[in-house]
Amino acid sequence: MKDAQGTRDYDWWLVAILAAICALGVIEIYSATHGSALVGMHTKQIRWLVVGVVLMFALSRVDYHLIMDQAPILYIVGIAALLAVLLVGHTRFGAKRWIPILGEFLQVSELVKLIIIIVLARFFAEVRTDELSLQDLIKAGLIVGLPLALILKQPDLGTALVLMPMLVVGAFLAGLQWKHAAAIVLIGVMMLPVGWHFMKPYQKERVTSFLHPEEDAKGSGYQVLQSKIAVGSGGFWGKGFGNGSQNQLGYIPVRYSDFIMSAWAEEQGFKGVLLALGLYMALLLRLVQNAQRAKDRAGMFLVMGVAAALGFHVLVNVAMVIGAMPVTGIPLPLMSYGGSATLFVFLAIGLVMNVRLRRFVN
């Protein structure tokens, strides 16, 4: 097996889309923070982006088959890291999610997302049947179930949820049978009350305030309401860069990170939203296209795992901003400020590039 060569084999369209999304993010982070104590955040974000791009190209050079070879070891490392976080992790905002690496606090669960994409791709690639058997489905479920439980324990409901679409999309492409899908949905619905029972009080509160936002005027209901006010008041044309009152006066919660879409929508209006969501759609469709052109099932699963994770991020984050889903703390890929999340996206795209570079190679 020969390594891929020239730079022209990279997906430059994908890079261009990513660059555009990152630019929107940096612009809005600047707008949301330039007049506040958080001034300078956009330069920090640019630093993360640069690191991310370097890592992306680096990862693309290592044949993904070699990476997937190490899937069992990566899985064990991931589980060990999650356990380590629970034991010695750094607590921020009431949750143990961070461990210090290279002088920065990194969220281990972001790394685990990447590992699970690789492990699931390996697992499904090794399924030889056209139809996914119940046995294999349960195995896949268990592979995801363990890290999911550990992440829930941190607690980080948002990241834990991201593992689900990876499983669902992988199983779907591996030939999930409709009767199994129906059974899973049925069991899932029946398990809802049990899940409710195990939820943390703040998580329950978020769900209730999502269902009855008027009853919680200052909690997460307040956050969603303020976000909707920001989005709605932006109108079609937006209030202009740096002119969003909800954004500039701090009514939008974490306006530079989880709710950055709200700030963007206020200042740039529906036309700006059209641009941003158009870019995300292009990104996701481009990923699917890369999957379609992958050399083998392993590469296809890898790319679609990335697409599932990013698509889920976009859906849950943007739906939260317009009040269509509860507040979960899932950032918007490449627009929200955040080191670990940005690195995760670039590493994931690095895997995609990796698959692409090797599509014609035998």
Added chain:
Amino acid sequence: MSYWFRNDNRLPQVRLAAASYVIVGMITLLLLGFWKLQVIDSDKYGQLAERNRVRSIPIIAPRGRMLDRDGRVLVDNYPSFSVLLLRDDAAAVEKNLPAIADGLGLSLDDLKDQLSNTEKLPKFQPIVIKPEATPADVAFIESHRADIPLLEMLMVHRRRYLPGGFMSHASGYVGEVSEQQIEASNGKLRPGDFAGKSGLERQYNDLLVGTDGMRRVVVNSVGKEMKEMRLTQQEAIPGKQIQLTIDYDLQEVAEKALEGKKGAIVALDPRSGEVLAFVSRPAPDPNDFAIRVSKEEWQRLNEDEDHPLMNRVTQAQLAPGSVFKIVMATAMLQEKVPPESFKVFCPGYATWYGRMFKCDSYGKGGHGEVTIQKAIIHSCNVFFYAVGQRMGIDRISRYATLLGLGAKTGIDLPSEEPGLVPSEPWVQRVFHRKWYPGETISVSVGQGAVTTTPIQLAYMIGGIASGGDFKQPHFLKDAPNVGERRVELSDDTVEKVTQGMYDVVNEGGTAGASRLEGIEFCGKTGTAQVIGEDAKARYGKGDKKFRNNAWFVGYAPRRNPEIVVSVLVEEGGHGAASSAPIAREIVKAYYDKKAKKGQGQYTANDQQRKFGNGAPAEVAEEPKAVNKPQQSAAVVAADLPKKPHAN
């Protein structure tokens, strides 16, 4: 590398294509969500954003001032700060309450009470927790803006009255509006607003109150005001100032005359009905109520035996005593029952219906032979007993009513009392019994059931001396619709009655000591018993509580007077000794000022006023209020209350 992947290139193209459609569908749904918010409901959210961003802080309009007839300020305002508590965030209020109580020097329990009392009000309405902020409070609020973002300061205008209760029963006072008033105001009043509670403040509240303005400021999400972002503001429209008929100079004389006493003085100009001076004592200092009156203070004032809150001029309903003889004399001369030539021999007492009725001259040999003239001059009871007995209660009550007794005079103050003129229908209605003839004898000399207020007696004497022209007493200068009543009195009657009252002062009558050189000062004394002679002899000998009320109603000149003064000194003993000198002083002050004015020597500005603790009343100038063009410095003409008199 192990070949676990076996170059397996079976790709599920159909399912991958399905994934593309799912992505397009998902993005489309999200865009629809944004379309709904940003295009369909954009206006609604735009308003919500504006409401977030902008906080409206009221600009309190200053209340209109009250000026005296020469334009001197009687009631004024001064700026002060109230501390507001913003209650939107109940949890934050709960958490910070102890710190707030501590920082502002308030009791935590009181603060909690206040919060629970205002629970029914909308949460976005701030409440006043401290009406008068000290510099320390201001510093506390400013330094804790970040960690206690619940406090706000509101500039208000406090009422300032002349000290020592000067004119306080006429001016009345303002107080915080009650919850009932807020509910009744249809949103015009807010908690912490002030409104007139009594006196002229209440009577002319609608004129005096202005329209509050609104200052709009941009606030960030933690409530900090963004000073660099300016918004338009709605200016406050100050209340209209009113000019009163009160003459500060006479008022001052009257206030001093009653200092430390219990009683009332009212001076009217009978030609117009204008009130020149108006005093009721004891009097509370309305400055004490201008901020917030404590429960204890309020209870003390209400339970005080001397009733400082009662406006004696319009609310003290007391037996008029011998002043009532003017009603009797007028009725007798008008009706000629008994005829004018009627004479009585006074031995100092008379016996009617088996009971002895005394005269003032009892024990001093009596007045001897008494005509109507002599009876007025020396206030002979025996003469009027006989007249009353001949006239009968019907005629007496008809004339008393005609001359303004038993009904409100219609003065522009709230809560005037009507007094009482007894009659046969009255005893029938109230006591369900017949009129006793003996009662007529008592009523004839202003005792028994008949009661009057000081304002009624001034109104009555003024009306008679003006030949039957009764003008509605009022405070508002240049009022357009002064009530007027004409009572047909023959010139002969007026001449003889006024001559009698002239002689009371000038021809050795009961008030001879109060004569004024060069002025036709006339009047009638009254000494009204508080309890019957027998009861007094038994229980209250020497007890001040049972001392007689001293009346004097004086006026000048004899016909068509310019000033009439009614003086009541409770427990003052003889009217001639206690009350007449006071009336004399006021009439003298009136003529002194008139003389000075005539010679061009008087200007209101020159007057050095040292009253109470010496705060001077300045000459009126344009109030330094926020909005010049809408300022009304001019006198305001308003309708007087409709006079409720029978005819």
